[in-house]
Structure formats: structure tokens, C-alpha cells
Amino acid sequence: MPTKARAAVLWGTDEPWKVQEIDVDDPKEGEVLVRWKAAGLCHSDEHLVTGDMVPNAETLTAMGLDSFFPIIGGHEGAGVIEAVGPGVRSVAVGDHVSASFVPSCGHCRYCTTGRGNLCDAGAGTLGGGMITDGTHRHHIDGKPVTLLAKLGTFAELTCVSEMSVIKVDDDLPMDAVSLVSCGVATGWGSATRRADVQVGDTVVVVGIGGIGMNAVQGAKMAGASRVIAVDPLEFKREKAMEFGATHTFASMEEALPEVTEMTRGQMADKVIMTPGVMYGELMEMAQTLTGKGGTMVVTAVAPIEQKDSSINLFNLAMYNKEVKGTIFGSLTPRNDIPRLLEMYRGGSLKLDELITERYPLDGINEGYQAMRDGTNIRGVIVYE
Ligand SMILES: NC(=O)c1ccc[n+]([C@@H]2O[C@H](COP(=O)([O-])OP(=O)(O)OC[C@H]3O[C@@H](n4cnc5c(N)ncnc54)[C@H](O)[C@@H]3O)[C@@H](O)[C@H]2O)c1
Ligand SMILES: [Zn+2]
Numbered sequence: 001m002p003t004k005a006r007a008a009v010l011w012g013t014d015e016p017w018k019v020q021e022i023d024v025d026d027p028k029e030g031e032v033l034v035r036w037k038a039a040g041l042c043h044s045d046e047h048l049v050t051g052d053m054v055p056n057a058e059t060l061t062a063m064g065l066d067s068f069f070p071i072i073g074g075h076e077g078a079g080v081i082e083a084v085g086p087g088v089r090s091v092a093v094g095d096h097v098s099a100s101f102v103p104s105c106g107h108c109r110y111c112t113t114g115r116g117n118l119c120d121a122g123a124g125t126l127g128g129g130m131i132t133d134g135t136h137r138h139h140i141d142g143k144p145v146t147l148l149a150k151l152g153t154f155a156e157l158t159c160v161s162e163m164s165v166i167k168v169d170d171d172l173p174m175d176a177v178s179l180v181s182c183g184v185a186t187g188w189g190s191a192t193r194r195a196d197v198q199v200g201d202t203v204v205v206v207g208i209g210g211i212g213m214n215a216v217q218g219a220k221m222a223g224a225s226r227v228i229a230v231d232p233l234e235f236k237r238e239k240a241m242e243f244g245a246t247h248t249f250a251s252m253e254e255a256l257p258e259v260t261e262m263t264r265g266q267m268a269d270k271v272i273m274t275p276g277v278m279y280g281e282l283m284e285m286a287q288t289l290t291g292k293g294g295t296m297v298v299t300a301v302a303p304i305e306q307k308d309s310s311i312n313l314f315n316l317a318m319y320n321k322e323v324k325g326t327i328f329g330s331l332t333p334r335n336d337i338p339r340l341l342e343m344y345r346g347g348s349l350k351l352d353e354l355i356t357e358r359y360p361l362d363g364i365n366e367g368y369q370a371m372r373d374g375t376n377i378r379g380v381i382v383y384e
């Protein structure tokens with residue numbers, strides 16, 4: 001019997017999230033029902049609203065889809081297992097879990113070589129039905145509705161693959177767990193894993209939202225001697241100082257002469273790009289801020305069809321620089337989500353301080369307006 005639940009559904013680009021009732025089917029083989037307790041408002045869901053992350057008609061056809069909408073949003077989340085389908089081994093009813101927007105099959109080439117963020121089961125993340133068999137478990141008036149990243153944490157209850165959830169300790173606060181499931185892991189990993197920040201490095205982080213703030217705290221934990229936070233908003237720059245930044249600037253242009261001066265012209269070892277939207281033209285300044293042999297990490301999501309980027313390839317080669325992309329901060333969910341939560345428990349990782357505002361599900365559009373206005377580090381939906 002399907003269970004009724006309330007969910008924030010997007011019916012098209014440039015529309016508000018609509019909170020409405022959905023039907024959720026029972027879990028099948030390898031699936032679980034999760035009652036979500038908290039869901040973070042990440043910028044990636046906003047990319048659905050703006051259309052930046054919506055595939056064009058040609059790509060949709062290649063994916064075997066007629067339409068991208070309606071879709072239930074949300075991929076940052078923490079919840080409790082309400083029911084399990086046949087064959088589920090990694091979690092049981094009552095377990096507390098973190099969402100993981102990249103699944104972990106445990107068997108593929110990537111899962112077995114410490115690159116869990118690249119698990120092959122993530123291939124259909126942007127569309128279609130369940131990871132398990134491609135069919136749908138969520139319906140509105142009998143019509144199928146998809147889940148963002150196969151999770152849909154902007155719903156009271158969803159049915160997901162057991163590959164998409166990770167058991168966590170029961171005593172951890174759900175809102176803190178939800179943030180680790182995407183923003184914290186992605187930002188922290190962008191600095192510590194993908195940029196591979198070393199003791200004494202000079203690190204520039206561009207864009208201080210839920211992701212960039214965690215790149216700042218990751219760079220600090222990795223021992224960077226200078227962590228330079230760049231954001232046009234004063235509120236973000238002030239907060240960045242509390243998370244470990246040593247200097248802040250309103251723009252990359254403003255940072256350039258100062259970084260030149262403080263590094264005696266050597267420039268940054270690592271530049272991490274975490275603005276709300278990644279535009280190709282931002283790479284010119286990112287490259288200028290990067291020193292010889294330095295690394296640029298692109299974490300932010302660019303408009304899906306954008307191909308141009310202002311990288312000077314002559315300088316890239318002659319100064320031996322590198323540009324790296326990253327999904328999930330290049331971490332492995334099953335290892336790193338519990339590990340980050342242990343750091344939180346031990347007091348070395350700040351999570352509570354990331355939450356600016358909590359909202360009921362009905363406050364979702366207010367929460368995203370706050371993101372556009374730049375007044376939240378992270379907003380979190382908390383369910384009853
Ligand atoms: N690669 C991944 O796996 C992954 C995972 C999660 C999120 N993301 C992406 O990371 C990006 C950041 O997400 P978020 O949730 O932190 O967003 P956010 O909206 O909370 O924060 C973005 C910040 O960037 C600042 N900004 C915008 N343009 C800037 C510029 N030109 N220079 C300096 N600062 C600028 C804004 O003022 C804001 O403070 C988004 O594109 C999101 O989709 C990527
Ligand atoms: Zn996210």
C-alpha cells in the first residue's frame with residue numbers, strides 16, 4: 001500500500017517549489033523507506049530552478065526521458081529507516097542514516113579503488129526511476145515523479161536504494177548529519193582531498209556558501225598557513241574568519257595585489273572555486289591567483305551546456321599548473337561521512353555553526369530566497 005507524504009515538488013524552471021501530497025510505494029528488493037528528519041538547502045537544488053542543471057531536449061532524449069519535471073528536490077538529508085525491502089543488508093528499521101547523493105554499490109571499479117564518489121551506480125543521477133530497477137516508487141495522481149539524486153530529501157518520506165544511505169550514530173543531531181551528507185563533505189574534501197592542501201600552503205577559496213565555508217575549514221585543518229576567503233558579501237567574509245580564514249576579500253580582483261604581496265609573488269598553492277554558479281570566465285582570475293605548480297579545483301556547478309572557459313593554455317603548460325574537477329570533494333561516502341561526524345563529535349569540525357536558519361517544509365521558498373539574498377550560510381528544513 002502506498003504511503004502518503006508531503007513533498008516539495010518542482011514542475012518547471014523559474015517556478016517556486018510546490019509543497020503537495022505524493023504517494024510513496026513500498027520498498028522493493030534492495031530499497032528502503034526513509035522518513036527524513038532534516039534536509040539542507042544546497043545550491044545544487046537551486047540549479048534546477050534556474051535551469052542551469054536541467055538537461056536540454058536532446059540530452060533528455062539520449063537519457064530516454066520525455067521530461068525532466070516534475071521532480072522532488074533535496075539531496076542533503078538525514079532520516080530514520082522506516083521499512084526495508086527484501087535483501088537489504090546495510091541498514092535496518094529504526095537506523096539513523098545520512099543521505100548520500102552519490103550512491104555506493106561497493107562492487108564497481110571505483111568503489112573498490114577508494115573512489116566512492118565516482119561509483120558507477122551514480123550514472124543515472126539526473127533522471128529516471130530507481131537505481132535498483134529503473135521503475136518509479138513516487139507518484140502524484142497516479143503519474144510518476146522523479147527524485148533529485150535519487151533521494152528527494154525535500155519530502156517527509158521517500159523510497160531510495162540502500163546504496164544511497166549511510167548508517168550513522170543515533171545520538172547525533174539530524175540537522176548536523178544532513179549538512180555532512182553534501183555541503184560539508186564536498187567543501188572539506190575539495191580542500192583536504194582534491195586540492196590536497198599541505199601544511200604551510202596558501203589557499204584561496206572563492207565563494208563562501210555552504211560549500212566554500214567547509215573548504216575554508218578543511219584548508220585550515222590541513223594546516224594551510226594562509227586561507228584567503230573571497231566573497232562579495234560582508235556577512236560571509238565575517239563568518240569565514242570564524243571558520244579559519246586568515247584574510248578575506250570581496251572579489252578575486254581585490255585579492256590579487258594582496259595575495260601577490262603576502263606571497264612575495266609566488267601566489268596561491270591552491271585555488272578552490274565554490275561560487276554559487278561556476279562561469280567559464282571566472283577561470284582567468286583563478287589562474288592568475290594560482291602560483292607556479294599550483295592547483296585550481298572546480299567544485300561549483302556550471303550551467304550544463306557551458307563549454308567555454310577562459311584558461312590560458314600556454315600559461316597552464318609553462319607554469320606547470322593543473323585544473324581539477326571534483327564531485328563530493330572526491331571523498332568516499334561510506335568512509336568519509338562517518339569520519340566527518342566523528343570529527344564533529346570530537347569538536348574539530350564545526351557543523352552547528354553552519355546553520356543560520358531552520359524552516360518547516362512549507363518555508364522552502366523562503367529558505368531559497370534567503371540563499372539568493374545571501375543571508376544564510378546554510379538553511380535547513382526540519383521535519384516535525
Ligand atoms: N561538485 C559537487 O559535488 C558539488 C556538491 C554540492 C554543491 N556544489 C555546487 O557548489 C556551489 C556552491 O554551493 P553552495 O551551496 O555553497 O552555494 P551558496 O549559494 O550557499 O554560496 C555561494 C556563495 O558564492 C558567492 N559568490 C557568487 N559569485 C561569486 C564570485 N564571482 N566570487 C566570489 N564569490 C561569489 C555568493 O555570494 C555566495 O556566498 C554551487 O554551484 C553548488 O551547486 C557542487
Ligand atoms: Zn549539495
Ligand SMILES: [Zn+2]
Pocket residue numbers: 103104105106107108109110111112118119120121
Ligand atoms: Zn560502486
